[in-house]
Amino acid sequence: MLTVRGLTKTYATADGSFQALKGIDFDVPQGGFYTLLGESGCGKSTTLRCVAGLEEPDGGSISIGGHVVADVERGAHVPTFERDIGLVFQSYAIWPHMDVFANVAYPLRVQRPRVAAADIKARVMDALRLVGMESYATRPATKLSGGQQQRVAFARALVRRPKLLLLDEPLSNLDAKLREQMRFELQELIARTGVTTLYVTHDQSEALAMSDTVAVMSAGRIVQSGAPREVYGRPVDRTVANFLGSANILRGKVVDAQGGLTEVALDGGASTVQVPSRAVLSRGAPVDVIFRPEDATTHLDPVDGAIECAVERIVFQGGMSECQLRLGPVLLRTVVHPVMGARPGDRAWVAIQPERCILFAA
Amino acid sequence: MLTVRGLTKTYATADGSFQALKGIDFDVPQGGFYTLLGESGCGKSTTLRCVAGLEEPDGGSISIGGHVVADVERGAHVPTFERDIGLVFQSYAIWPHMDVFANVAYPLRVQRPRVAAADIKARVMDALRLVGMESYATRPATKLSGGQQQRVAFARALVRRPKLLLLDEPLSNLDAKLREQMRFELQELIARTGVTTLYVTHDQSEALAMSDTVAVMSAGRIVQSGAPREVYGRPVDRTVANFLGSANILRGKVVDAQGGLTEVALDGGASTVQVPSRAVLSRGAPVDVIFRPEDATTHLDPVDGAIECAVERIVFQGGMSECQLRLGPVLLRTVVHPVMGARPGDRAWVAIQPERCILFAA
Amino acid sequence: MAVQADQAPVVDVARRKRRRGQLGLAGSIVVAGAAAAAIYLVMAPLLALLATAFRGPSDLLPFEPGAHWTFGNLIDVYVNTSLVSSVLPNTAIFVAGSVTVTFLTAFTLAWLVERTDLPWRTTLFTAILFPLLVPGVVMAFAWTLLFAPNAGWINVALRGVLGLGSPGPINIFSMPGLILCQGIASVPFVFLLLGAAMRTMNPALEEASSASGARPLTTFLRVTLPVLRPGVLAPLILATLVALEQFEMPLIIGFPARINVFSTRIYFELNPEDELPAYGKAAAVALLFLVAAVVLLAIYNNLIKRADRFVTVTGKGYRPTRYPLGRWRVPALLFVGFYLAVGAILPAVVLVWTSFSGGSNESLNLDAYRALFADRRFWPAVGNTFLVAGLSAGLITLVGALLAWQILRLRFPGRALLDVVSFMSIGIPSVIAGFAVMVLHLTIPIGLYGTVWILILAYSYRLAVSTRLSRASLMQIHAELEEASAASGGRWLDTVRRVVLPLLAPSLMASFVLLFIVGFREFTIPMVLQSEDNWVLSVIMWKLQADRQTAQAAAVGTLILLFVTPVIFVLRRQLLSRQGDS
Amino acid sequence: QPAAGVSPQLAELYEKAKPDAEVTIWAPGAPSVQWIPAEFAKRFPAVKVNWLGDQQASSRLIAEKRAGRHAVDVWTFSLGGTLEVQKRGLLEKFDWRQYGAQDRDIFWDGEAVANHNYVYAPIFAKSKLTKEQVPRAWEALLDPQWNDKLVSDSFLLPRLGGYLAIDWGFDRTEKWIKTLIEQRKLLVATSPVANFLKSGERQLAVAESVSGAFLMNRDGLNVGYQVMEMVPATQFVLGAVKQAPHPNAGRLLIAWLLSPEAKMLYEELAGQADIRANSKSPLAQEIKAAGSKVIYEDVETMNQRAEYYRKLVAIVRGQG
Numbered sequence A, B: 001m002l003t004v005r006g007l008t009k010t011y012a013t014a015d016g017s018f019q020a021l022k023g024i025d026f027d028v029p030q031g032g033f034y035t036l037l038g039e040s041g042c043g044k045s046t047t048l049r050c051v052a053g054l055e056e057p058d059g060g061s062i063s064i065g066g067h068v069v070a071d072v073e074r075g076a077h078v079p080t081f082e083r084d085i086g087l088v089f090q091s092y093a094i095w096p097h098m099d100v101f102a103n104v105a106y107p108l109r110v111q112r113p114r115v116a117a118a119d120i121k122a123r124v125m126d127a128l129r130l131v132g133m134e135s136y137a138t139r140p141a142t143k144l145s146g147g148q149q150q151r152v153a154f155a156r157a158l159v160r161r162p163k164l165l166l167l168d169e170p171l172s173n174l175d176a177k178l179r180e181q182m183r184f185e186l187q188e189l190i191a192r193t194g195v196t197t198l199y200v201t202h203d204q205s206e207a208l209a210m211s212d213t214v215a216v217m218s219a220g221r222i223v224q225s226g227a228p229r230e231v232y233g234r235p236v237d238r239t240v241a242n243f244l245g246s247a248n249i250l251r252g253k254v255v256d257a258q259g260g261l262t263e264v265a266l267d268g269g270a271s272t273v274q275v276p277s278r279a280v281l282s283r284g285a286p287v288d289v290i291f292r293p294e295d296a297t298t299h300l301d302p303v304d305g306a307i308e309c310a311v312e313r314i315v316f317q318g319g320m321s322e323c324q325l326r327l328g329p330v331l332l333r334t335v336v337h338p339v340m341g342a343r344p345g346d347r348a349w350v351a352i353q354p355e356r357c358i359l360f361a362a
Numbered sequence C: 001m002a003v004q005a006d007q008a009p010v011v012d013v014a015r016r017k018r019r020r021g022q023l024g025l026a027g028s029i030v031v032a033g034a035a036a037a038a039i040y041l042v043m044a045p046l047l048a049l050l051a052t053a054f055r056g057p058s059d060l061l062p063f064e065p066g067a068h069w070t071f072g073n074l075i076d077v078y079v080n081t082s083l084v085s086s087v088l089p090n091t092a093i094f095v096a097g098s099v100t101v102t103f104l105t106a107f108t109l110a111w112l113v114e115r116t117d118l119p120w121r122t123t124l125f126t127a128i129l130f131p132l133l134v135p136g137v138v139m140a141f142a143w144t145l146l147f148a149p150n151a152g153w154i155n156v157a158l159r160g161v162l163g164l165g166s167p168g169p170i171n172i173f174s175m176p177g178l179i180l181c182q183g184i185a186s187v188p189f190v191f192l193l194l195g196a197a198m199r200t201m202n203p204a205l206e207e208a209s210s211a212s213g214a215r216p217l218t219t220f221l222r223v224t225l226p227v228l229r230p231g232v233l234a235p236l237i238l239a240t241l242v243a244l245e246q247f248e249m250p251l252i253i254g255f256p257a258r259i260n261v262f263s264t265r266i267y268f269e270l271n272p273e274d275e276l277p278a279y280g281k282a283a284a285v286a287l288l289f290l291v292a293a294v295v296l297l298a299i300y301n302n303l304i305k306r307a308d309r310f311v312t313v314t315g316k317g318y319r320p321t322r323y324p325l326g327r328w329r330v331p332a333l334l335f336v337g338f339y340l341a342v343g344a345i346l347p348a349v350v351l352v353w354t355s356f357s358g359g360s361n362e363s364l365n366l367d368a369y370r371a372l373f374a375d376r377r378f379w380p381a382v383g384n385t386f387l388v389a390g391l392s393a394g395l396i397t398l399v400g401a402l403l404a405w406q407i408l409r410l411r412f413p414g415r416a417l418l419d420v421v422s423f424m425s426i427g428i429p430s431v432i433a434g435f436a437v438m439v440l441h442l443t444i445p446i447g448l449y450g451t452v453w454i455l456i457l458a459y460s461y462r463l464a465v466s467t468r469l470s471r472a473s474l475m476q477i478h479a480e481l482e483e484a485s486a487a488s489g490g491r492w493l494d495t496v497r498r499v500v501l502p503l504l505a506p507s508l509m510a511s512f513v514l515l516f517i518v519g520f521r522e523f524t525i526p527m528v529l530q531s532e533d534n535w536v537l538s539v540i541m542w543k544l545q546a547d548r549q550t551a552q553a554a555a556v557g558t559l560i561l562l563f564v565t566p567v568i569f570v571l572r573r574q575l576l577s578r579q580g581d582s
Numbered sequence D: 001q002p003a004a005g006v007s008p009q010l011a012e013l014y015e016k017a018k019p020d021a022e023v024t025i026w027a028p029g030a031p032s033v034q035w036i037p038a039e040f041a042k043r044f045p046a047v048k049v050n051w052l053g054d055q056q057a058s059s060r061l062i063a064e065k066r067a068g069r070h071a072v073d074v075w076t077f078s079l080g081g082t083l084e085v086q087k088r089g090l091l092e093k094f095d096w097r098q099y100g101a102q103d104r105d106i107f108w109d110g111e112a113v114a115n116h117n118y119v120y121a122p123i124f125a126k127s128k129l130t131k132e133q134v135p136r137a138w139e140a141l142l143d144p145q146w147n148d149k150l151v152s153d154s155f156l157l158p159r160l161g162g163y164l165a166i167d168w169g170f171d172r173t174e175k176w177i178k179t180l181i182e183q184r185k186l187l188v189a190t191s192p193v194a195n196f197l198k199s200g201e202r203q204l205a206v207a208e209s210v211s212g213a214f215l216m217n218r219d220g221l222n223v224g225y226q227v228m229e230m231v232p233a234t235q236f237v238l239g240a241v242k243q244a245p246h247p248n249a250g251r252l253l254i255a256w257l258l259s260p261e262a263k264m265l266y267e268e269l270a271g272q273a274d275i276r277a278n279s280k281s282p283l284a285q286e287i288k289a290a291g292s293k294v295i296y297e298d299v300e301t302m303n304q305r306a307e308y309y310r311k312l313v314a315i316v317r318g319q320g
């Protein structure tokens, strides 16, 4: 549906120029939900804006539903208003001089050939019903709460039934509670309409919860892309690992490596772990063993093969507690049941599930 | 240390008046960390601003460290600048026209009797060291990231060594990742200085993780206060239960009640549960049984006494997945390990831990 | 006027009003002083004016012995004269026409500079403000030289090209000529206001339209214009008031075409040529103006209120995207160039050339400057001009800023009234302000009449400029920045001195510079209040002109330009730096 | 010491005036007074002359008196322009005969004394017209050949009309002015007409004066004036202001300005002569030689003229 190839974009800035995109390639299949995830300034919005036609790329090509909308080499550039897209901004961009109905009706009203008024009315009400705002049709846009504005923005983006829906951090201006609620609503909505979606966010839990495919961007490049579980479970490097959820990092040395399993002696000499690894590492090479908090269990009694540490802090988080443990200079985080009666200073043993660890050359 | 009694406050608004505080009482002991938690508009900030002296209450009294700073009946009102407080805002309120040093030095510079310049220098550098910003002293305030601004705001609030530290949603403007990091830093810092703290937030996980005492506010009143685990585990009503983490609500009827245990037949006839309850309920009375996602286990095979439902959606969240299950009109949420191989539409059995359920008369 | 990126809605800031108790004694005195000054500077002249309208006979000063209460002035002015039959219709055509010209030009210019990738934008921004510096009399004189039907340079050139006979083809002495001249002269002011409005608009609103499938023109008509509406209509109303007030163009260009408008009518009542000024009648005419102004201001205030609400909070997604002009680049530059040529370059050239030649083609010399420097009135006038422009600009800026602060941040009875009073000042034409101050100080002689101090007082009624600018930037300054000072133990004066004023500095500077320019070229008020001891450059210029010393008058004009041109660069820096803050 | 050639009366006044050290004179415009300080200083070096030229001088004088400011010693203005000042009793009575004034020069019992005239005459640009091409009759200007060539000062045109109307009657004058403006496209200017003559925009300024031509030529314009068949002449007077800060110096200045020597200087340096009977002024001779009829401004016809003037102003301004 959406194909992006070799996309580059350089901005002229006060002090020279800045290459925001350094060659972006990706495909989103029909009906797919593709998320660009990355920290601020990595080029997510720029990519999305190139797809929308709001920025003109310096290189590469973009096609939507088989139509080439931008191809720098062939000098093709279809303006935004001729691209078959729906767009939702972080700032909602609800037009303050129109009421809810007029906002949503706008894409139909400017459509050529003209859409009959009765048709417009029906389709707008359908769209409003979709987002649960049908009773707000005559409300002025300035009298809406954040969540309501967000919904109107969706209705407006979807009322044309576009081929492609582009969302730029649509939830980041909302309260935590509302954000979570809207996340489900949004997902529901997209599932119901079956529209192909390109989603931009810097919130990893949004990306993991919603997407078919997550692409982690960094400094103008896609570093890794794949299904959420895959990217979460098999990050290609430390940065990705750390960006997607918290990661505990233990230093160690390779003791032995065979059959896809690498044996690592953790620094401090406490224990060794056998970790699956894709790369072949030479014996004695320093490595980082990375594991996620939920991939270890914490015990208050000695456990075979577990790492002994000191409890530093228990952070109560309602459903669970986070246990922070000190191991020399390293602070490990694990998840424990809130009823666990540990107190700061207690000894504790962390048992890692080696098969869920990830190994990187240090 | 801080004593608030019968605090009321009414705002004049365009259409009449609005009572933002309807009688607030609480005490914070020396060195305590007291959190006001509640949804937007419930009066948290108003309370904090009354304590700071930025708003004048209509009724009640406030004393800080034994000094009465406001007492409406006796007409006492100590202006803000004479109260011995430190204040950190959600917006940081770092003065953009000063550098980091000048920002932190300000409270000392306006102090009377004057503080010697050398003293100021030493104390500001101490404060900056405390927040790990000593190398940024000459950086202009506009060139700081959000987290750095936050740290400067703390240094500024603490440099006077105030008796009382007031924090109004200090973390809510930060990115998710940074927010978590700053949360620990902040807690560390407060522990180290031992200052008495009044904290305002609408983020339940912050409140649970940081406080000695959480007070849940709603519509200008404190609905419940206590240690985080107590408030989380024993909410006094549905609102509190729902506000602190997500809560599953099942309708049922009392079958039997004896010895602090109430037996409830859940609607739909599937099963009964025995729930501890404080109130004595008559047989046949309709009740709500409330349990938290983590207090139930989800099985893909029939389990004795478990409730049978249909999997509606599995939301991958990295460390764990949220399993949403349909039970007639109700959507239940449980926490499952991300590797659980359920798919939408599968049958599932939810086993509740009855002793962790809470009962409210419907 | 950039909107700060943090998401504090404007309402929230406005809602947080500080209690007066926090002010302390010093603070209360300062704040009350500012309020009193505002009332004195604005209300006193207004009341004097009202009284005058109802005192007669008209040629007596309102409180001179022999004067009494009467409706005679009103009857004379509104019942028996050509006011209704000719002045009002003429004024309507003139104002409507010139505001349209001003507006179309200013809007196009502002849009080109703020929203497109027009080359050399910063330089052009400065250049577009240039006509602000040129006194209206000089403009009119220059355009007469350029477009006079027989000998106007442009006409001569056109006749040469088109092979036509004299006179024509353009006759500046006509309603269209007058409209065009006034229209162009008012552009910079409106340009400034419109530019600010466009700068604060969230481009995502337009992008959303584009993404909805709307073509650029549709987007412009259905989104850009309506969203800008408050920001557009407000300058429109201000431009209307300015056009109503201006009388240099109608006098010099409109008079030969025998076009009488409101402002010239007041001027003639006050300068009847053969008799004493008809104070009462002038005040009676002015009353109508005030009513019109009050109505317009009421509308304006409404729009501004809505504009505050309209301020689109810009999240992180904000980026000032600019339309690529593409092949429209050259026409756009030509348009700007044409405006600059007519509005700035040619008048300046004519002015400088006249000052060196006396307007004849014989030889260029420094005679005019020599004569001018030898004129005993000249050097004191230079000093007076700087003194009066500087002090009044400073006074207005300070009082206006304090006033804006207390209106926004304090709750006290009469706040709304104070707001209206400070704002009313925009609706007072300077002829009336000068006249009212004169009446006031003739009625209560406290020894200021005839001194430079009376000029400073009279100039200082323009509070609205400062309150508006300060208010706009105070709204951007989160109240928490001030509260943080109090919570740090800062007293009110600490807060004002160390936090509020430094933060307001850019807009205070912009306000000061604008007012300085206005004060420097102010002509009406010092004409009305002139005496031996308070001549300023613009009055000298007028007198030299009236005494046929054209070259010397042009030399004064040239020097005024020279004195104020550096100031415009300061203004640009202030305005643009505030844009860059976001 | 006064310079040689100063009459004993003046010398005596000078002695009294010395302590005043300065004197201020107000006039309708700079040209008629700006020559005075230098010439006066040659004769009376101990007294410095300040001046102000302002068409609105009378309202300003009245306003300043009302505000309690007393800055003016000597008033010089047209008779009509002096009226409001005189009505308010701001001028001091004085017997000017002792300094050579004749009876016909004295107005209002000595509150004002006549000294020179402002003589109306059209001015033409010599580069475009010769004196012969300029008609000598006002009505000849109605000839269509003058289309788009005429200009006039908005202030002077109705005044000229006021004088002409005394001879012609109002209707004829009104028709004359209307025809000039509407058909001959006479340009009524509020800015100086000299600019229009200089730039070539117009060739002939209708309501102008001999002194105007004098000043324009001095400023480098090449213009001439034409003495018409009817010559309106405004009467300029001098008066001593009450409560003057320098009363003796004021009297000295007036007395000197009344002297034949000063009158000569007026004509030579400002182009303003006393043309009344017995005048030895060259201009007076020229007018006499041309056989023109002179219409003087005087107290008797003043009100009549002012009424005509007011009506004509409305026409000139387009309000008629």
Ligand SMILES: Nc1ncnc2c1ncn2[C@@H]1O[C@H](COP(=O)(O)OP(=O)(O)OP(=O)(O)O)[C@@H](O)[C@H]1O
Binding pocket: A011, A012, A013, A018, A020, A038, A039, A040, A041, A042, A043, A044, A045, A046, A047, A202, C316, C319
């Ligand atoms: N118009 C522009 N001119 C110059 N630089 C720009 C422009 N737009 C973006 N950039 C720069 O390009 C880089 C990528 O910007 P982009 O907006 O795509 O980031 P992002 O990943 O969306 O970040 P965020 O999460 O903050 O929205 C940033 O460093 C930004 O500063």
Ligand SMILES: Nc1ncnc2c1ncn2[C@@H]1O[C@H](COP(=O)(O)OP(=O)(O)OP(=O)(O)O)[C@@H](O)[C@H]1O
Binding pocket: B011, B012, B013, B018, B020, B038, B039, B040, B041, B042, B043, B044, B045, B046, B047, B202, C015, C016, C017
């Ligand atoms: N100055 C004011 N004038 C009128 N109403 C006000 C004012 N300040 C606050 N309120 C109202 O009082 C109520 C409580 O406000 P407060 O700021 O204390 O809420 P909060 O709990 O801090 O909410 P939030 O989480 O949004 O900050 C709100 O309904 C608010 O609208």
Ligand SMILES: [Mg+2]
Binding pocket: A044, A045, A046, A168, C317
């Ligand atoms: Mg972005």
Ligand SMILES: [Mg+2]
Binding pocket: B044, B045, B046, B168
């Ligand atoms: Mg709050």
